[in-house]
Amino acid sequence: MSRSLRTDVSKDEAGADMWTGIPLFPDSASTMAGRVDALYFFLVAVSVFFSVLIAGLIVFYAVKYRRRSPDSVGASFHGGMALELTWTVVPFFITIVIFVWGASVFFAMSRPPDETLNIYVVGKQWMWKFQHLDGQREINELHVPVGRPVKLIMTSEDVIHDVFVPAFRVKADVVPGRYTHLWFQPTKPGRYHLFCAEYCGTRHSGMTGEVIVMDPSEYQTWLSGGAPEGSLASAGARLFQDLACNTCHRPDAQGRGPVLEGLFGKTVTLQSGETITVDEAYVRESILNPSAKVTAGFQPIMPTFQGLVTEEQLLELVEYVKSLKSLPQPQGPQRSSRVGVESPVPQPGSRAGVEMQTR
Ligand code: HEC
Numbered sequence: 001m002s003r004s005l006r007t008d009v010s011k012d013e014a015g016a017d018m019w020t021g022i023p024l025f026p027d028s029a030s031t032m033a034g035r036v037d038a039l040y041f042f043l044v045a046v047s048v049f050f051s052v053l054i055a056g057l058i059v060f061y062a063v064k065y066r067r068r069s070p071d072s073v074g075a076s077f078h079g080g081m082a083l084e085l086t087w088t089v090v091p092f093f094i095t096i097v098i099f100v101w102g103a104s105v106f107f108a109m110s111r112p113p114d115e116t117l118n119i120y121v122v123g124k125q126w127m128w129k130f131q132h133l134d135g136q137r138e139i140n141e142l143h144v145p146v147g148r149p150v151k152l153i154m155t156s157e158d159v160i161h162d163v164f165v166p167a168f169r170v171k172a173d174v175v176p177g178r179y180t181h182l183w184f185q186p187t188k189p190g191r192y193h194l195f196c197a198e199y200c201g202t203r204h205s206g207m208t209g210e211v212i213v214m215d216p217s218e219y220q221t222w223l224s225g226g227a228p229e230g231s232l233a234s235a236g237a238r239l240f241q242d243l244a245c246n247t248c249h250r251p252d253a254q255g256r257g258p259v260l261e262g263l264f265g266k267t268v269t270l271q272s273g274e275t276i277t278v279d280e281a282y283v284r285e286s287i288l289n290p291s292a293k294v295t296a297g298f299q300p301i302m303p304t305f306q307g308l309v310t311e312e313q314l315l316e317l318v319e320y321v322k323s324l325k326s327l328p329q330p331q332g333p334q335r336s337s338r339v340g341v342e343s344p345v346p347q348p349g350s351r352a353g354v355e356m357q358t359r
């Protein structure tokens, strides 16, 4: 039953330990846990207070005004202004407090800090697949370091799933066809349950896993343990060649497609005149449905890769595009090179952090 039983187990015992000792209240192991609990306890306290008050008054008045003789008749009266104002105004202010408090916790949960450790998640019936930027892949187990904000970038291969880590007090839907986000900052090393919290088919209840929070040094050791295929971005770089993306997207603006170097995070103007900030979702859509948002100054000649790439390969391509740093530009923003302005000769080593084969 004890907390130590659940947190100090060695790796091989973990499976058996999963189901021993169900505690009344989950561990608190993230920076969000205290805030969520405080709000939760406030809600419980308000509910208990009013339940007791109302039930008490009902009993009290039922006794006080009980019928004392068979022929007694109740007095008729019409309202009491002071009473009605009180039971309108007091709940009004209490619900406003709940709203403002709830909104502030919600905002804190939905806005990750700027510097996060990003991990990609793919849900599928009935398992969780995790991809670390360094290339490690895990199934139903997620290793993270303690004390660092972690952001999960999540999608599903089939139906809607939902990541839920009770000890962190965080939960978010994982939806096919789009990326959703979830962030947390673990505060305590240990092993914590991970659940799917959206009914997703026959074996939904078995779609569980563990988040393993480690000391930073242990985490480094674990990270260096194995990534035979290299980083996610380098896997994406290989795919970029295998799928011949590089025939159209070249770093020197001589290709038929836009330069992707430095694209991520920039604002792109579309043919429709709209502008859009390049994020994971935009890159994903550009690959699966290129004609949905055509970049200004280009023809919609890019073929769709729908059905040719898996969700995991898409993540590799997204991560590769993310890793493409801007080429040194003498003047103006990156976008100028896309509308035909002369751009500098590419440097072979300029694709920072990514091993590229020479063409
Ligand atoms: C036949 C040439 C061609 C191929 C092959 C091609 N693209 Fe494109 N790509 C384009 C063109 C042209 C555009 C701009 C028009 C548009 O948005 O559809 C574009 C747009 C994009 C954009 C949006 C860029 C921006 O500035 O808005 C991304 C990201 C992208 N492609 C990635 C890829 C990836 C990844 C692959 C390989 C899986 C690929 N492309 C293969 C021609 C190509």
Ligand SMILES: [Cu+2]
Binding pocket: 123, 126, 160, 161, 162, 196, 197, 198, 199, 200, 204, 207
């Ligand atoms: Cu599920």
